[in-house]
Amino acid sequence: MEYPILYSFIRCPYAMRARMALKLTNIRCEIREVRLNNKPKQMINKSPKGTVPVLVLENEVIDESNDIIKWALRSNNVFDGNIDHNQIDLTNRLIELFDSKFKYNLDRYKYSTRYENIDPEIHKRKCLDILIYLESLISKEGWILGRKINKLDISILPFIRQYRIADIEWFDKQDKIKEIQKILSNFLNSDLFKDVMYKYDVWNENAEPQFFPQKKLKNR
C-alpha cells in the first residue's frame, strides 16, 4: 500500500479536522470522497460503524478524527512549540467541550426537525454561551490560544463554521464573540482551509485514484 486511504466527506467537520492534520503534517493520502447516504462497502468493511473520516493504513484502521490527528502528529508534531505546556490541558478540555456539549446543541439548533419537542432557539443560545466562554480565553494573537495554528483551531473551527452557517447575518452581528468572528474569518480565508475544501469527485471503485492534498508536497 503506497499511500494511506482516507474516506472523507467534504463538509463533515470531523473529516475536515482530519484533513487539516494530514495537510499540516505533510502526509499524502489517497482520498475517497464519499456520500453519507451511499457509503462504499469497502469503507464499511474496514469500519462497520460507518462514520467518516476513516484512515486505512497498512496494518491499522483509524476511524475517530481525534485519533487520526494523534497519529499524524506522532510522525510530525507540527504544533510542538506553538503553545505553552500549561495550555495543553486547556486545549484538550476545549476539544472535549466542543465534541460533546457544543456539538449536541449545534445538532439540535441546526437540524431541529430531526428531534422531537425541542426549541432550536434554546440550543442556539447554549452554543452561543459556549462561544462567549471561549471568547474569554482567546489570545488575541491570531489563533485561539496563540500566534500559531494549533490542534484546538483545526479541531473546533469547523464546528463554529457550521454554527455560523445556520444564521450568518445573526452570527456576524453578535458583539460578545468579536475575536471568534475574526479568527473564523481568517480561517475561512486561509490557504489551509481552501486546500482542505478542494472538491473531489465522489469515489467509485473504477475511478482513477485521487490524492490529498492536491498540491505537490515538499518533503515526501
Ligand SMILES: N[C@@H](CCC(=O)N[C@@H](CS)C(=O)NCC(=O)O)C(=O)O
Ligand atoms: N466521533 C467521530 C464522529 C464522526 C461523525 O459522526 N461523522 C459524521 C459526518 S460529519 C458521519 O459520518 N455520520 C454518519 C452518517 O451520517 O451516516 C469522529 O470524530 O470521527
